Amino acid sequence: MKESNDYWKSNLEDEATKAIMDEYLLSLKLENKAERTIRNYRWFLERFFSICTLPLNQLTTNEVRKCFLHFTNGKKEKTVDAYLTALSSFLQFCLAEEYIENVIIKKRWRPKIPKSLPKYLSENEFARVKITTENSALRDRALMLFLFSSGCRSSEVSNLSIKDVNLEKRTAEVTGKGKKIRKVHFSEECALVLKDYIHTRICKESDPLFLSNSDQRIGPKSIYYITRKIGKKAGLNQSLHPHCCRHTFATNMLARGATIEFIADELGHSNLNTTRIYARILTEDMITSYQNIMG
Template sequence: MNLSNNYWISNNAAIPLENRKILNEFLLSYKLANKAEATITKYKSILERFLSECTVPIEELTSDDVLKWFNEYSIDKKEKTLDLVLSSLSSFFKFCIAEEYLGQMVIKKRWRPKIPHSLPKYLTEQEYARVKIAAEKLSIRDRALVLFLFSSGCRRSEVVQLTIKDVNIDRRTAEVKGKGKKIRHVHFSEECALILKDYLSTRLLKSTDPLFLNKHGKPLQQNGIYLVISKLGKLAKLNQSLHPHSCRHTFATNMLSKGAGLPFIADELGHSNLNTTRIYARIPTEDVILAYQNIMG
């Protein structure tokens, strides 16, 4: 992500000046709270649209004003999109109330769509085996990247920030900067360590260099990781697309099936809230399915 731009500042001229000033105070509060750039950018986009289309001064805003805008916005939108919009507006209005720009909450809980909790998309044992076989056809860099993603559970946004000094190959650990710039230590497999060592031996190294480079010798970006993993899914002839986050979900389900506790998995994944990790406990692992079949037939 490009941290040089002022992504937390809105210059949208369609927003009345006083409302834009309050919006920028809100966005700055998120920046100072070390919220992820992606989060701030998404909230900014949603709030800019709302405040440019609903131009009532914030101190005069009513539930009717918000509902009128929301009903118009909702046409042909997915429930998850609507839920995100309401969450963004709610966070903004809570800030406005705390700063005394608004007297009361102008969003009603009943407006929230009911969204079924879908299970994370992960690879089964057989699919994972096919992916690992297919990965052997990739370049040494791509093999190292794939093994690192599957055995560390890192987000691709975390991998692109890694430098060589962040990784201890002998101890098979890496110091990762996660959401909110929180530092955590993750682990990776012995196989990953061997391939990673081979990959790094092909490069002239400085400790501050990125762990993974693209073919032009520049830092590998998130889109580059996406392309590698997507290509791997096609090589493995999977029935569904393979995405970088599937590697993270597969890591978590593999850990769970091997007996790891949810608090340990949460630490490895960088979840600050254990409830985020609990969704993996709802996934029927191979062992659970086998036990069921043995008992029930």
């Protein structure tokens, strides 16, 4: 099994393609792309080029298209789009480095994906979840309040240590995508519950903020499990997961008058268009309310 720090090295048998792919994956690492993204790209590219075995300089549009359709047969449109993004990124790198001479992937290959709105909790659902957390373990309550009032991703919460959190100022320094550090805020209620939770432990500043049941740093999967469990206890019709908490945070902030720019900073969005989708949620909610009243 490969060491963690070698996640950007491929396992291809063809040495020539492997060398180029390793160069490409290393370039992603040097650009501070998330490790998860690099691993996903590597996984797809390794499997694609185990099917498409022509040397890179002999690739044609027709051959790549045929192999790509074979590989993505039966896959959902979002999955096809993600695979196409990885393949397109790699082949653009090959073109820029002159490993290939022509553009291979065509824009028309991109599947049309209907724009879906982020799933978030209504005021009633949010209130039910908060009531449920009041009867939950102190760690779980602190965790849920932090997710809802900071808008952080589960991976960002998992990586937090006690030293990263200022309970008096109600701020935390989190490491987001591309290893970018940003400051987020959380509620007074969250600060009080966090303080109580930390006081139940014998810990150092360098210790993880949230611990698993085995007293290790809590992982994203465990955070997902906790949110899902609380959502079920609250009787939600939809599954509650960390990103739903994040969407609920953003929607609530916008509804209360926060600017798109402020919300983008809190969420760690580098592109404002990513944040503007929450404005669409409020607009569509208002249309629905109008239709319910006026018919």
